[in-house]
Amino acid sequence: MPGYAVLDTETTGFSPATGDRVLEVAVVLLDSAGRVETEWETLLNPGRGVGPVHIHGITPAIIERAPRFADIAGYLAHLLSGRLVVGHNVAFDARFLHAEFDAVGMDVPLQANRCLCTQALARDHLPGPQRTLAACCEQAGVDHLDAHSALGDTRATAGLLQYFLRHGPVPAPWRALHDAAARAPWPVAARSTPAPPPAWLGGGELEGMLDLASVMPAPAPARAPEPVRTLTR
Template structure:
């Protein structure tokens, strides 16, 4: 069967688990986790259980001037293997939430695999990506900027527990804003594999564009865009978009369109907010006669197309909520 794609439901299972880690470097499997915090939230977004600890990495902790943790501070702390069962207990059935989730998730699973442990993580949501989708009008979407935006305070920036705690407080307003604006939550499904020797490995959290580039479209390409989207159209994304590429790729896949990495004569349209692009894929599209569509026009058309039983031109209404905002 030809694979299809639909966005995962935003029902967080039994709740959300907000996670933060401090590490000795930036490469999972080489650098180590020095401190970790996992906060399990109840249905109202309050912390009901938590695990927070410094960790003994068994190696030099790296740039102490950045994270403030010395070898002497860590030598009597538990190892990741020792607290892995407690972390797994909080993560079971919950959606892992982190600010730059790819970083925190990749370090957690790298530590788990080194410890021979399994972390029952099935779904992950990145609040950096969520904040980017919400058009908050801020200079950036760093955690400290979001904290200031909602009038919160933070005692110890870059401390795992304190970062996780303030993120848990920011999460509610982010989810409320997403519900108000009918913005899909950037939840990604992940999994695990058990090998015959008993070892467990965890999926890496790959960028959605990388997955979409390898995913065949279940519909044939009907050709160039000429006033209405149709299933099977090949859609490329320019840099000149106000929405994130991840959000646009979600809509491409959900509507039965094909994500095109490059612009070529078979490309149906390029999403580009610049009507006269001077560079990149927008310029390539114009040189090939490939139509340009703004991201607002594309989102409206893709939303209508996803609701139609046929593969013809789409309606111009966007109706892709699916009840996903019953969260807190």
């Protein structure tokens, strides 16, 4: 049974149709039982203005020499391939990422109706009327640290999914989505294991390009983003 690819993005605005782009993307991979396998994050240079810095905290200096989406597209597709993609208000992230993949010539099965949305699940599993990520985490007793960073929000969303797996029926009612994810037609290249793209340390100045398996503290940046990394637990 396939596992889950929980993701979140930070973007320059609200719609790829008007030229907005992805600034940061993070993925936490869970196995089919909800156990964390790997997490990965990167800042991206969108090739345009960064949008509302007061929300995401990502300044032009931080991403000036960050990779473009084309540089990480193959590896991101590899992470998502064969897994059920999960997000909080996942339609937003799926729309942006589908547009980014399309722009680099990759046809990927990343549409909202193929994904699992923890915001939608909250309507049936959590008591309060608020469905923001922060409110849902509070209701479920899930830690939500470093809000409005892609990795912080992805970890929180993964925690919500783990809560729903623990407190919901078995098998999960989204089993059909799960099975469809295993058969989804990702590009053949995504099924292989591409070399990870270079790690990116933010902070306004390039501090070095590291192997993704490396773990190094980032310098003190405007927002203190964590380094891009892969951590296997």
